[in-house]
Amino acid sequence: MSAMPAHMQLPQDASRLPVTLPSLLEKQRLGEPIVMVTAYDYPSARAADRAGVDLVLVGDSGAMTVLGYESTVAVTLDELLVLARATRRGLQTPFLVGDLPFGSYEVSDEQAVQTAFRFVKEAGCDAVKLEGGGETSVTRARAIVKAGIPVMGHVGLTPQTATALGGYKAQGKSAGDAVKIAREAIALQEAGCFSIVFEAIPSAVTEAIMPRMEIPVIGIGAGPATDGQVLVFHDLLGIREGRGAKFVQRYGDLLDEMAAGVAAYADDVRTHRYPGPEHGYAIEVSELAEFRAVFGDTGVEGAPV
Numbered sequence: 001m002s003a004m005p006a007h008m009q010l011p012q013d014a015s016r017l018p019v020t021l022p023s024l025l026e027k028q029r030l031g032e033p034i035v036m037v038t039a040y041d042y043p044s045a046r047a048a049d050r051a052g053v054d055l056v057l058v059g060d061s062g063a064m065t066v067l068g069y070e071s072t073v074a075v076t077l078d079e080l081l082v083l084a085r086a087t088r089r090g091l092q093t094p095f096l097v098g099d100l101p102f103g104s105y106e107v108s109d110e111q112a113v114q115t116a117f118r119f120v121k122e123a124g125c126d127a128v129k130l131e132g133g134g135e136t137s138v139t140r141a142r143a144i145v146k147a148g149i150p151v152m153g154h155v156g157l158t159p160q161t162a163t164a165l166g167g168y169k170a171q172g173k174s175a176g177d178a179v180k181i182a183r184e185a186i187a188l189q190e191a192g193c194f195s196i197v198f199e200a201i202p203s204a205v206t207e208a209i210m211p212r213m214e215i216p217v218i219g220i221g222a223g224p225a226t227d228g229q230v231l232v233f234h235d236l237l238g239i240r241e242g243r244g245a246k247f248v249q250r251y252g253d254l255l256d257e258m259a260a261g262v263a264a265y266a267d268d269v270r271t272h273r274y275p276g277p278e279h280g281y282a283i284e285v286s287e288l289a290e291f292r293a294v295f296g297d298t299g300v301e302g303a304p305v
């Protein structure tokens with residue numbers, strides 16, 4: 001960031017140091033909740049940065065929230081990298097995690113490591129996140145960690161493979177499924193993940209797994225026992241239609257506010273209330289007189305009036 005020209009520097013908040021892996025572990029040790037939010041562009045990153053969150057995730061949920069896809073499955077690596085670069089430009093202190101999109105890491109360890117490097121080198125991400133705790137995901141996580149890039153795991157409801165899970169539904173609701181999630185979380189931890197997301201699992205299951213977790217656990221619909229929480233920016237601010245998942249708590253209705261603002265502008269244009277004199281540019285009287293002498297009052301010389 002220091003390579004930025006002075007006019008592009010973000011306002012500095014000297015009271016806040018950049019979030020690092022050791023500072024996250026310190027928060028976890030002290031029992032201070034860790035705050036993560038998604039962001040997908042410059043203004044959402046500025047909002048997250050100014051709010052002083054610990055972690056920002058360029059989620060593949062951006063496929064739905066900002067790109068309008070039906071699910072997270074379709075978004076490409078190149079599309080997500082554009083969002084990640086814009087987000088990076090808006091951040092000063094939070095730790096930035098890039099969400100590896102569906103199909104960008106499953107094929108081989110080489111593919112996973114190459115994709116993770118693109119997030120770090122092209123978008124300035126500090127870490128990447130991948131979904132699932134099966135053998136493939138654990139192996140990919142280990143390979144990326146070995147390459148020197150911190151990895152965040154993600155178990156429970158993994159939206160990229162939601163079709164196989166029966167849709168966007170809570171997971172770990174049977175004893176067998178809960179055991180599977182616990183084993184996956186521990187395997188990702190042993191693979192070297194620095195942190196892990198638990199999504200849409202019963203609070204009591206989370207509570208039972210927590211004593212086995214040494215790395216910070218970030219929950220979304222996983223109850224209050226985790227080390228931190230994550231929510232989607234557009235869900236928490238109401239920049240969406242529909243109410244969203246059960247775990248969403250709304251802190252605004254910004255889509256309604258945006259629509260109302262655009263409607264008020266449209267109304268002002270249609271009723272000639274906008275633009276007003278204060279929005280216009282002035283011209284020297286003498287310049288205007290000369291202009292009118294050349295072109296006349298009725299139209300451009302030589303052109304039809």
Ligand SMILES: Nc1nc(=O)c2c([nH]1)NC[C@@H]1CN(c3ccc(C(=O)N[C@@H](CCC(=O)O)C(=O)O)cc3)CN21
Nearest residue numbers: 061064065072159168169170200232235244245246247
């Ligand atoms: N904007 C947004 N927020 C998210 O949290 C999010 C995305 N998009 N896209 C990818 C996934 C999808 N997510 C979701 C979506 C819906 C539910 C949901 O509505 N679940 C139902 C329960 C359904 C059931 O169990 O039958 C609920 O009541 O919460 C949960 C997670 C989480 N992720």
Ligand SMILES: CC(C)C(=O)C(=O)O
Nearest residue numbers: 038059060061099197
């Ligand atoms: C909800 C979080 C964990 C996520 O993966 C996303 O936003 O894509």
Ligand SMILES: [Mg+2]
Nearest residue numbers: 059060061099
């Ligand atoms: Mg995601």
